[in-house]
Amino acid sequence: MKVSWVTDESRVPSTVDYGTTPGKYDSSATGEHTSYHYFFYSSSKIHHVTIGPLHPATTYYYRCGGSGPEFNFRTPPASFPIEFAVAGDLGQTGWTTTTLEHINATDYDVLLLPGDLSYADTQQPLWDSFGRLVEPYASRRPWMVTQGNHEQETFPFIYPDGFKSYNSRWPMPYQQSGSVSNLYYSFDVVGTHVIMLGSYADFSTDSAQYKWLANDLYKIDRSRTPWVVVIIHAPWYNSNMAHQGEGES
Known part of the structure; x- marks a missing residue:
């Protein structure tokens, strides 16, 4: 599991202490940190720490940076059934909260x-x-994401990519x-192979x-992973006029 968090204090170490008992951390991992600039905005220190190996269907208690509040998450099970939640276009509205x-x-x-x-759309404080x-x-469950059009934040010559x-902020494995x-x-979880494509x-x-997708599909063993799930924001080929004329989709 990768744990990511942001701190204003630059001296906070990129460490996560964790264990299976509240308040008792018998394991620790150290990761990396980064920051970025976008025009006049400078991000705080962004930490990313991968912890494990972890046991399936187990609740872990953890704290970030050697102190602070305790969080907990549960790992996915080792066998069926498994339950996925799927939600896109979250944004930051009252509908987001109820969703x-x-x-x-x-x-x-x-x-x-x-x-x-x-939905920051270049307004960087909205990422925070x-x-x-x-x-x-x-902080309670693994969130696996792929990008949409509102993540692009391109600007000619300055941020063309x-x-x-x-x-x-959201590095995936x-x-x-x-x-x-x-x-x-x-990635694989239980008997499911999940493909997160980039529109x-x-x-x-x-x-x-x-080429990567062709190779990834070729390697799937349906006897081990009977379920294959593909997630994409805007289909590569579609008749949705709201997404016509985009650079890729």
């Missing part, structure tokens, strides 16, 4: 978020407020699936994403 409360009322195992997280908004939920905030980009990856990364037949 998250509705999801939280279930006993789901993994949340899949197919893009459009904070989104983090505070989802913390009570994202986009996704600076998204990649800094793309390397483990052989991907070369945080914008698309896959806004090149998907032409000679692109890295296309």
Whole structure:
């Protein structure tokens, strides 16, 4: 499990203490930290720490940076059944709150978020407020995300590639699936292979994403993973006029 958090204090270490008993941390892991600039905005210190190996269907109690409040999360089970929650285009409105409360009322195992997280759209403080908004939920279960159009935040000549905030704040385990980009990856949980595609990364037949996807699909063993789930924000080929004329989709 990767634990990510943001601190204003630069001297906070990128460490997570954890254990299976409240207030008792018999394991610790150290990770990395980053920060970024976007025009006149400078982010605080963004920590990313991977902890484990962890036992399935187990509640772990943890604290970040050597002090502070205690959080807890439950790992997914080792066998069926498993329950996924799927919600995209979250944003930061009253509807966001009721949606998250509705999801939280279930006993789901993994949340899949197919893009459009904070709706910051270059207004970087909205990334910080989104983090505070989802913390009570994202700290309790694994959240696996892919990007949407509102994560692009491109600007000609200055930020032509986009996704600076998204990649800094929401790194996914793309390397483990052989991907070369945080914008698309896959992972296994119980008997399910989940593919998170990138609507806004090149998907032409000679692109890295296309070749990665072909190889990823080829390696699936349906006897071990009978379920294959594909998540994408805007379909590569679609008649949705709201997404026509975009750089990729």
